[in-house]
Structures are given as structure tokens and as C-alpha cells.
Amino acid sequence: MLLIECPWCGARDEPEFTYGGEPAVRPGPATEVGDAEWTGYLYLRGNEKGAHRELWCHSAGCGQWFVMERDTVTHATIAVVRR
């Protein structure tokens, strides 16, 4: 089981958290950007092997969102940042 370090509550088991995907910068309104850019924002993810940034919510705890950088191969946490 993955142990996740909540920046507010400390280390907790993964079932207390909800995965929110990769942090991405939202492009302009859909009416101002092309279909390819908007589709990329909505559906395409890097899913890199190795160091990876992810959004997590401590949904069964404090309810706060944060960014966790972890290694997807070893599951080692590299950094946790409050949003």
C-alpha cells in the first residue's frame, strides 16, 4: 500500500486519498483555442515513467489538495507541495 504524506496531516494510507490526475495549465476558453489544444488538455496525459507530478486530495482527512512528485517505478515520494 502506498503511504502518502499529506502536507497538513502527515503520512497516511492511500485509501484516504483521491487521485486528481496530472496538474495541467488550462488553456484559454474553448471558443478561443483550437480543438487539438483543448483535446490535449482534457484527455492527453504524459504518464511518464520515473519522476511524475500528481494532484491528490486528502478526501477522507482534511480535504486539502496538494501536488505530490513521486517516482512511478519505485513509488518513492520526491516532494509534496501545498496548492
Ligand SMILES: [Zn+2]
Ligand atoms: Zn490531510
